[in-house]
Amino acid sequence: MKKINFRKVLGVLLATTMVFSLTACSGSNKPAESSKAGGASEKKVIKLFHRFPDEPFNSFIEKTIAEYETMNPDIDIVITSAQNDPYKEKLKVVVGGDECPDIFFSWCGEFSERFLRENLIMDLTDAINSDAEWKDSLLQSQMENYTKDGVIYGVPFRLDAKMFFYNKQIFDEQGLKAPETWDDFIQVCEKLKAAGITPISYGNKELWPSAHYIGTLNQLLVSNDVRKVDYEPKTGAFTDPGYVKALDYYAEILKYCNDSVNGLPYDISRNAFCQGKTAMQYAELIEIPYMNEANPDLQIGMFNFPYIEGVGDKTILTGAPEGFVVSSKTKYPKECLAFLKWFLGPEVGAKQAQEIGWFNASKGVVEGVDNPTLVEAYNVITSAEKMGPWFDNVLYSTVCDEFLTAVSDFTNGDITSSEVMAKVQSKAKEAQSLAAQSKSK
Numbered sequence: 001m002k003k004i005n006f007r008k009v010l011g012v013l014l015a016t017t018m019v020f021s022l023t024a025c026s027g028s029n030k031p032a033e034s035s036k037a038g039g040a041s042e043k044k045v046i047k048l049f050h051r052f053p054d055e056p057f058n059s060f061i062e063k064t065i066a067e068y069e070t071m072n073p074d075i076d077i078v079i080t081s082a083q084n085d086p087y088k089e090k091l092k093v094v095v096g097g098d099e100c101p102d103i104f105f106s107w108c109g110e111f112s113e114r115f116l117r118e119n120l121i122m123d124l125t126d127a128i129n130s131d132a133e134w135k136d137s138l139l140q141s142q143m144e145n146y147t148k149d150g151v152i153y154g155v156p157f158r159l160d161a162k163m164f165f166y167n168k169q170i171f172d173e174q175g176l177k178a179p180e181t182w183d184d185f186i187q188v189c190e191k192l193k194a195a196g197i198t199p200i201s202y203g204n205k206e207l208w209p210s211a212h213y214i215g216t217l218n219q220l221l222v223s224n225d226v227r228k229v230d231y232e233p234k235t236g237a238f239t240d241p242g243y244v245k246a247l248d249y250y251a252e253i254l255k256y257c258n259d260s261v262n263g264l265p266y267d268i269s270r271n272a273f274c275q276g277k278t279a280m281q282y283a284e285l286i287e288i289p290y291m292n293e294a295n296p297d298l299q300i301g302m303f304n305f306p307y308i309e310g311v312g313d314k315t316i317l318t319g320a321p322e323g324f325v326v327s328s329k330t331k332y333p334k335e336c337l338a339f340l341k342w343f344l345g346p347e348v349g350a351k352q353a354q355e356i357g358w359f360n361a362s363k364g365v366v367e368g369v370d371n372p373t374l375v376e377a378y379n380v381i382t383s384a385e386k387m388g389p390w391f392d393n394v395l396y397s398t399v400c401d402e403f404l405t406a407v408s409d410f411t412n413g414d415i416t417s418s419e420v421m422a423k424v425q426s427k428a429k430e431a432q433s434l435a436a437q438s439k440s441k
Contacts, residue, residue, distance in 0.1 A: 031394070044332050046339065049094075049101035050079070051087035051322075060356050064348055068339060075335060081132035085206070095120055095327070102330040103340065106154060107143040108320050109393040110231075115144040115325070116153050122326040125152045127337050134341050142321045145387060153307040154325040155344045156361035158352075160286045161319025161380045163211050164306075168299035170197060170279045178303035182249075189205035189256040192279050199256035201278040204271030204411060207404040208392050212282060212318060213253065214407060215391025216305050217246035220312040233396035234435035236428040238421060243313065247307065247410060254411060262411050274298055284319070285377040289357035300373050302380070317384035320393070321361055353378075398434075402427035 028185035048065070052058055058081060064172060065077050080101070082090055087105070094100050095115060106112040106121070115121045128135050129152075138155070146154035166178060174195055179185040189199040204210050204302065218227060230236040254261065258278065273281040274294035280304070283291075291298060323345065323441035326336045342348065353359055357374050359365050359381075366378045381387075392400050406420040415423075 006325045020144070033431070034181045043074055044335055045076045045078060046103065046330075046332055046336060047101040048077055048079050049087075049104040050081050051084055051105050053081040053083060057358075060352065063200075064074070064343065064351070066189055068342060075339070077339070078315075081368055088293050097330075100327045100329055102327050102332065102336050103324055104327070105157070105322070106325045107322055107390065107393040108154060109389040110233075110395060110397075111393045112154060112325060113148050114397075116148060116151065119328055121153055122328050122330075122333060122336075123151050123153065124155070124326070124337070128152055131341070134345075137362050139361045139382060141382070141384070141387070144325060145320045145389060155340050156321030156323035157344060158323075158358040158360060159321050159378070160284050161317050161377075161378075161381050161384065161387070162216065162282060162284055163304060163380065164280055165273065165291070166280045166301045166303065167273070167276060167278075168301045170270075170276065171301065172413070178301060179306055180303070182306045182308045186252070193256060198258050198272075198278040199280055200253065200258070201269040201273040201281040202257040202261050203264035203266040204261050204408065205263060207264045207408055209266050209282075210250075210388065210407045210411065211392035211400075211404055213250050214246060214403070215388065215394075217249050217308075218243060218391070219316045219318065219388050220305070220308045220314065221246045221310040223311045224313050227339045228396060230428070231394050233399070233428075233431040236396065236399060236431060238424045238428050243421050243424075244417045245310070247407070247420055248351050249419070250407075251410070262408055270294075271283070285360055285381065287372075289376055290372055292357075292373075302373075302376065313386065315385040316388040317380070317386065318388045318390075319381070319384075320389040323361075396431045396435075399424065399427050399431050420425055 050061060054059060061081075062079065065079065069075055069077060081087075090105065091106075095104070096118070100120070106115070112121065116123075128138075139159075142156050142159060143152065146152060146156065158160070170192075174191060174197070176188050176191060179188050191198040202209065222230075222240050226240045226242070230238050230240070258264065258272065269278075270281060270283065270287065270290065271294055272278050273283075274291050276295075276298070288300070291300060305318065324340060326333065326340070330336055344360050344362070346362035346364055349360040349362040350368060352360060353365045353369050353374070357369075357371065359378050366375055369375055369378075392404065395403065403420075403424050406415065406423045409415045410417065410420050
């Protein structure tokens with residue numbers, strides 16, 4: 001994992017007239033070497049792009065990759081990283097061009113499947129299915145999320161799902177129990193509100209947090225068959241009345257949230273929960289390490305999204321793994337696959353779980369973890385009957401943008417639930433047309 005100092009590299013360029021491809025390594029300052037000492041063959045440079053620049057996650061990735069390079073001296077892995085939104089924007093620009101990383105983080109669902117349709121990422125099916133050791137080491141329930149029409153296109157780096165977190169101390173003081181049904185949930189919210197406690201932390205400034213609420217409610221109130229059709233760009237219509245009903249339930253939740261939901265960054269709302277200023281938050285399981293760091297004394301409990309009577313599927317747990325894919329343009333496909341097998345395998349997975357509290361999709365990585373909340377989170381995911389991909393990753397991009405923007409307006413009280421869906425339906429028709437045009441080319 002080479003560190004790059006641009007001034008030094010420029011000096012090398014001028015002195016030797018050799019052309020190097022420069023890629024910044026997060027936290028790095030040493031120039032990359034093009035070959036081994038003594039005139040040996042050039043190293044194989046593999047570019048890796050991820051979205052975890054925060055600590056301790058970035059350091060774990062860099063340290064682990066440095067270990068791999070030591071074991072494989074012919075491999076030079078050059079790393080870049082960016083925060084979530086800038087990462088998405090940069091990836092859209094580079095993924096189809098010559099500067100595409102060899103290996104990069106990508107969400108499962110439509111976010112990655114559009115790359116698969118355009119042959120921009122590798123089909124990993126044969127590589128994994130023909131390697132019994134690799135295939136048998138992976139949780140198939142999680143690999144399904146990186147499989148489309150029988151094609152495996154990615155491998156999970158961390159498992160994740162959505163649960164309601166609650167402050168055990170506040171619940172105990174108020175004589176409350178974790179709710180199971182919607183009516184129970186509303187009663188809990190009413191009791192907390194009457195006691196002068198804000199029931200739910202919620203920040204939707206970045207828009208994606210609303211997608212988790214809406215996606216979950218859609219799963220509960222719209223049938224699987226209908227959602228499957230609607231989430232495909234070539235067939236989506238979004239005319240089922242369950243979508244409006246889901247928004248109406250979402251409006252009920254807003255009554256018990258903090259003020260200025262759309263003006264509040266998500267991490268600020270999470271800090272409010274961690275500091276005991278609110279009683280609950282609908283959060284991802286991968287946020288447990290953040291919560292533990294923000295307040296080591298916080299006693300966290302978890303419960304599933306409350307049961308709502310409807311035609312949807314009550315067995316679905318909202319969430320999906322997040323992982324890495326390989327560019328179809330890489331010069332080193334075998335080397336990339338060998339690295340992924342190790343980096344996302346059980347040995348590294350066990351260290352990852354113990355050091356940063358994230359689980360990959362390898363079996364047995366929970367052993368040795370002494371944080372009971374993390375173990376509970378792992379069991380929640382691995383025991384789930386079904387997983388429901390993130391709403392904002394499963395939708396066609398233009399439909400998703402329209403949906404989340406309209407929900408933001410709805411959150412402000414500017415439009416009705418029916419008006420939200422009218423906007424979405426209009427955008428879905430455009431997506432159908434675009435999909436038909438793409439198919440005819």
